[in-house]
Amino acid sequence: MRVLREILRQPSALFGFIIILIVAIGALGAPLLAPFNPDEQMFDGLTLEGAPMPPGSPFLLGTDTLGRDLLSRMLFGARTSLLIGLVANGVAVAIGLLVGITAGYMRGFAGNLLMRFTDLMMAFPALLLAIVLAALLKPSLWIVAMVIALVNWVQVARIVYTETRGLVERDFILAERSLGAGHGRILFLHILPHLIPTAIVWGTLGIATTVLLEATLSFLGIGVQPPNPSWGNIIFESQSYFQAAPWLVFFPGAVILLTALAFNLVGDALRDLLDPTQRGRG
Incomplete structure (x- = not known):
């Protein structure tokens, strides 16, 4: 609650929080809020x-090119x-936590x-790698989610690795080891809480x-497939009518x-509040 109060005191973070709340309400309440069936051609x-x-x-x-209500499709697209x-x-x-903690501790x-495998993954452009994986696999909602996860874990792994390397040299970790604490106790009770x-x-x-x-993947036609609406494939289907x-x-x-901006604003505020490397910086 303290973190939430601190976020709401920052105008930019408050703006982002409101946008996220509106989008979340629209997504969760799409069946009630949508004026028409998103797939019905009027x-x-x-x-x-x-x-x-x-x-x-x-x-x-x-309406879109098939006579479907755009507002209804955008509400259901928000869910996707x-x-x-x-x-x-x-x-x-x-995945990033698992790889980073394991590499930093071992x-x-x-x-x-x-970490060399992580560096190899970072060398590939994320969008290009996602396009290749999505093209090789049959596009569906869950396949797209897994493809995106497989290209986005490397930054987290690198950050977690660096922090874990610093933590294992701290005095309280060395004291735990001298007392005979096992690897599981050290990892889950002393290192992981610092990484949350x-x-x-x-x-x-x-x-x-x-x-x-x-x-982007949906816009390129290799993301969520019609008739399931997503914001990207709505643009993809309508680009010729721009x-x-x-x-x-x-x-x-x-x-x-707006959604991307909102999450970035809230994320920046959370980083200032929770990331110890950012404290004290003006």
């Missing part, structure tokens, strides 16, 4: 010329994008081998990257931008 959803309807009553954000963001980033943080040949703030910070910041990466119906690209693009 009889009056297209003009006489077959063009999408512009924003206005009864379609507040207009946030679910992938949370799951993919949660798995990425878990050191020696095993630790060096793990780092995991929270990078977990929050990583959601923004994950949402953007999911939108000049005739710009709202089809503008609205989902603006939501992606």
Whole structure:
């Protein structure tokens, strides 16, 4: 609660928190808030010329190229994008923690081998690697989440490795070892609690990257597949109508931008509060 109060005192973090709250409410309440079925092609959803309807009553954000309500698809798309963001980033943080703690604590040949593999993964452009993996596997919601997790864990692993290396040389760890404490006790009771703030910070910041990466993969046609809506594939389906119906690209693009910005603002605030390396810096 103290951390939440401190975040709400910062205007930028408060703005980000409100945006995240609005998006979360829209995603969770999509079945109740959506005015239409997101997959229903409305009889009056297209003009006489077959063009999408512009924003206005009864379609507040207009319709897409198939006459489906854009607001309804964006609400259900929020569920897809946030679910992938949370799951993919949660798995990425878990993998990064496991690799970083193991390499930092064991050191020696095993630790060096793990970190050289991490460096090898960091050498590949994340987007290019994600495109290759998504193209090799059959795209689906969970496959996309796992692909994103597999390319996003390396930054967490590097940070956790560095912090673990510093922790194992601290006096309280050396004292535990001299008293005969086992590796499990040292790792779970003395090292892991010091890494939780780092995991929270990078977990929050990583959601923004994950949402953007999911939108990029869906925009390229190798992410979440239609008819399941996501913000990225809404833009993908409508890109050819950018000049005739710009709202089809503008609205989902603006939501992606605001959501990524919101998680970055909250993540920066959490880093200032929880990351010990940031304390005292102005």
